[in-house]
Amino acid sequence: MLNGIIEIDVHGKNVEAAVEEIRKCLNNVKPGVYRIRIIHGYHGGTRIRDGIRDEFSYGREPKVKRITMGNNQGITELVLREF
Numbered sequence: 001m002l003n004g005i006i007e008i009d010v011h012g013k014n015v016e017a018a019v020e021e022i023r024k025c026l027n028n029v030k031p032g033v034y035r036i037r038i039i040h041g042y043h044g045g046t047r048i049r050d051g052i053r054d055e056f057s058y059g060r061e062p063k064v065k066r067i068t069m070g071n072n073q074g075i076t077e078l079v080l081r082e083f
Contacts (some may be wrong), residue, residue: 015051042074
């Protein structure tokens with residue numbers, strides 16, 4: 001964990017496995033965590049990126065306040081609370 005940010009690398013996983021790993025992380029998240037950074041890659045990770053957005057956006061997961069892009073196109077961040 002990096003100062004309230006958890007990083008999950010889902011390279012090489014299919015969408016279902018990536019979503020399952022993210023959901024496990026959300027279910028076990030500690031109170032000090034405010035953001036989950038998901039590293040999915042860009043060229044091969046766009047399917048995972050889209051699956052993450054479909055699964056966790058639009059109020060489908062109460063712990064996730066919003067979804068943002070990371071510092072590059074290969075990262076998606078789930079914002080759990082504002083810092």
